[in-house]
Amino acid sequence: MKYAQLSWLAEFIFPNFCCGCNRRPGVVICDSCSRHLAVYKKQTCFWCRRETPLGIMHQPCRLNNELILQGVFSIFWYAGMAGRVLRSAKYRFHNPTALDELCRLIPLSHRFDLFTLQRYIQAQAITYIPLSNASKRRRGFNQSEHIAQYLGAILNLPVCALVTKVTETPNQASLDKKARAQTRNHMFRASSKGLRSVYLVDDVITTGATMRAAAQALHNAGITSIYGITLCRS
Numbered sequence: 001m002k003y004a005q006l007s008w009l010a011e012f013i014f015p016n017f018c019c020g021c022n023r024r025p026g027v028v029i030c031d032s033c034s035r036h037l038a039v040y041k042k043q044t045c046f047w048c049r050r051e052t053p054l055g056i057m058h059q060p061c062r063l064n065n066e067l068i069l070q071g072v073f074s075i076f077w078y079a080g081m082a083g084r085v086l087r088s089a090k091y092r093f094h095n096p097t098a099l100d101e102l103c104r105l106i107p108l109s110h111r112f113d114l115f116t117l118q119r120y121i122q123a124q125a126i127t128y129i130p131l132s133n134a135s136k137r138r139r140g141f142n143q144s145e146h147i148a149q150y151l152g153a154i155l156n157l158p159v160c161a162l163v164t165k166v167t168e169t170p171n172q173a174s175l176d177k178k179a180r181a182q183t184r185n186h187m188f189r190a191s192s193k194g195l196r197s198v199y200l201v202d203d204v205i206t207t208g209a210t211m212r213a214a215a216q217a218l219h220n221a222g223i224t225s226i227y228g229i230t231l232c233r234s
């Protein structure tokens with residue numbers, strides 16, 4: 001039996017259901033679910049969470065807190081459909097198809113905003129938060145790298161692997177808060193590959209600690225301008 005026939009048969013016996021509602025077969029995200037994606041409309045300051053254009057951090061917030069990131073731009077709210085699709089891609093299917101579909105649904109308004117941001121930032125490349133080797137083996141793909149590739153195609157920028165995860169981090173649960181923050185600061189190493197300005201991509205931002213640590217590593221490597229882009233924000 002040919003591969004095409006086999007895959008048709010596999011789909012017939014085990015049909016794919018919409019990963020948002022888990023009801024409609026044969027689609028990755030159905031129309032109804034794609035209409036329920038909550039778009040992160042008003043960009044906010046990474047530090048004080050007040051509204052700011054394109055997520056550019058307020059100068060006092062940045063300087064008073066010695067933050068490396070210039071700002072963070074996000075596309076969807078993690079709560080709701082986008083988060084569900086993202087979790088499906090990562091933990092249920094171990095397959096980036098749902099993630100591709102979510103990227104395809106990035107609204108036109110946000111694509112325009114990304115162009116505007118690029119006119120202002122003039123980044124030379126896009127990099128992303130790495131996974132540990134064990135997680136990448138388990139999942140088969142790095143979701144942040146996948147999103148970076150998609151954004152690279154939108155902005156016509158190369159995607160470079162600049163950050164690596166230092167695997168020898170002790171068990172986080174056994175550490176107190178201060179020690180945990182310290183190990184997080186040493187969680188990543190980075191190289192600049194001669195670049196001065198990059199976007200740093202992650203799938204979701206919650207406390208922002210991971211992104212801060214990776215930005216610090218990039219800064220230590222000599223990159224002076226680092227701007228975060230995340231597919232989802234919680």
Ligand SMILES: [Zn+2]
Pocket residue numbers: 018019020021022023024029030031032033034
């Ligand atoms: Zn659905």
Ligand SMILES: [Zn+2]
Pocket residue numbers: 045046047048049050057058061
């Ligand atoms: Zn602020």
